[in-house]
Every structure is written in structure tokens, then in C-alpha cells.
Amino acid sequence: MKKFLLLTAVAVIGMSAKAQEFRFGPKAGFAMSTLKIDQNQDDLGKRNMDPKYTFYIGGMAEYKINDNFGFQAEVLYSPLGGKEKIDGVNVGIMYVGEKTEVNLGTLLVPVSAKYFITEGFSVAAGANFGVIFSAKQKTVIGSDFMNVEVEGDSGEVDIKDDIKKLNIAPFVGVEYMLENGLFFDARYSLGVSNLSNDGSGGKVTNSFAQIGVGFKFGGN
Template sequence: MKKYLTIGLVVLVIGIAKAQEVKFGVKGGLNLMKISDEQVKGTSTVGFHLGGLAAIKLSDKFTLQPELLYSTKGTKESYYGIEMKTNLSYIDLPIMAKYFIVEGLSVEAGPQIGYLVSAKGSSNSEYAVFENNFKTIDYGLNLGTGYELKEGLLFQLRYYFGLADISKAIPYYDMNPKTHINGLQVSVGYKF
């Protein structure tokens, strides 16, 4: 993991150094994410994301776009009659490589790392545990598309593939489920 972060930072620094143009902006939108493991397949809940971005133009066709986002994700699940709702809040850092197919229309891909700032939940069972159930770091890959108007308005649609197991072992239940976050992100933003 550290190797990938180092490579990502080196690419970002080289990109900034060679950049023809750098624009900053803001973005926000909806998250339709779910948290699931091998035993429980939850349903998506609606969350949101909000933050800033830097668009580093490397050529007419390529842009590197690091972002810093506050993002909420969650799930609803049912397991042997126990109903649970989990809400997680992250500070996410996606670094997207964007390729412009035609003017304004791009495809994008890139890694993302997230830092857990809050874990809350509710349940109809007194035995459900939430706050200490999750690891601090999440990481994965984003794939998506976007469209930018000349005036600076932008629209993005992404799918996040969580690669990190975000759950901690629950010793008194003898459980260690592999838990991942996956889902859609729809955004609107503005570059200055």
C-alpha cells in the first residue's frame, strides 16, 4: 500500500511540475454506496460528498485531478432478524487521471484513499456494535466519466471499487468478515 501511495505522490509532483495549466475548483454530490461482506449483502444508502479539486492539465488530452472530499457512506442490512443501519464518514483523497475523448467529454480512472472520521449505526438489537468495528483506512479504485463546459461547470459519474477490508475482527462473536465499500458517486462542480 505504501508503495502505491509513493508512486501516486511522485506522479502528482511530476504532473504539477510539467503542468501547462492548473485550475482549482469545488464539487459536491450524492453517494449511493453500500458496505457488504461475505455473509451480509447490504443495500445502498444515500450519502453525500463535498470538497475541492485541482485540475492539472498535462496535455490537450490528459488531466490529473487530485481531490479532497468529505464523504458519507452507509448501508442497511438484515442478518438473522437483526436490522442494522451503518453510517460512515470519510475524508477521501482520489487522484484521477482523465483522458478527453472529445472536447469536454472525458473518461477517468484512479486510486482513492480514505480516512475514517466517524462510524455510527442503529439497530433493533442490543448486541450490534458499530463505533469500534471499522478500520481507519479505506482504499480502492474509481472508474468514471465526466463532462466539462467551457464556463467551468463540470459533471461526473464514478463507480468506486473498495479494495480494503474495512472491518475489524469481533472476538467475542468469533467473526472476522471481509467488508468492502462499493458504489456510485454523482457530482456537480465548478472550476475557477
């Protein structure tokens, strides 16, 4: 009986060790970021800026508690933001328009719960905690004859004081991992934090989609 209990305990411990896996590694990819602006005035004060196509790079750590459930945390850098093009109007003999681009240097800390449909395929839900450590805006006024950069060197203005530092964005995503540890993932993060810091009552949110690739070390 004692031998049976001992063998049973060893088997249970072995199963638990097999189910619990820790993996870590680098990841990088492509991001599409947009800014939504609501100035609380009228329909003219609400607009979505055009997507800004950028990148992200960093690392991840995954802890799988059993065959179906796990948790993941990451640290990523991404220059998020948005851009906008305002169609030109006739000013005398010139046709004048405007282009604006906002760059938000952001350190992202995504934390998520994962459900493994199969060993290699999983879905995830969680939240991105983004720390914005730089914010710049570049505006160029263009015409048929010339482009004029507005304010500052190269038309770039520091707007860090106008932007709040924390951007919280819940997300959903999917991931597929090969047997050798190479994985591909995609997710969409919906910006819910008001990033505007000007006190006018308006709201600015940052949402973004990501598609990337990475490699996981560790596991059994």
C-alpha cells in the same frame, strides 16, 4: 537564422503554456454506498447490505499536461456505509423484523489520471483513499405493535474500534465540462480494503457510486 530560432522557441513555449492548464474548484453530489460482508462461514455468511443514499461535498484540483492527458486530486467528505432490513418472523402474536444502518464518516482523497476525448469530455481512472474517522451502527427491532431501539442513545452504537481507518477503492469515471467551467461527473469506486477489525477472519468492504456537479476556476 537567430531570429528564426528565437521565433520558434517563443512559439514552442507558447504552445506548452497553452497545453498546460491548472483548474480548481468546488464539487458536490449524490452518493450510493453499499457494504459487502463475508464472514468466511458459508453462503449464509456472505451478504450485500442494501444501498445507503447519501451525499458528498468538497473540492478538486486538475492539472492538464497537454490536450489529451491530465491529473486530478480531490478532498471530499461523505457519510458512507450501508443498511439492511431483515424480514420479520412470527413471535407469538407479533410479527418481528429488524433494520440496521451503518454510518461511516469518511474523508475521501481521490487521485486519478484523465484522458480528454474532447476538450470538455474526459474519462478517468484512479483510486479513492478514504480515511474513516467515525463509525456508528443503529439497529431497530420492529413489530406490528412497536419499534425497539437496541443499545445506546437513539439505538446508535459506536463501532469505530471494529472498523479499520483506511478504505482504498479504485474507481473509473466520466466527466463533461461546459465552456464556462461548470462540469458534471459520475464514477464508481470498488471497495477492496477489508474494513473489519474484529480479528475473526471475516471481511467487510465498502463500494460506492457518485454523481455530482462542480465548477472549475482557472485555465486559459
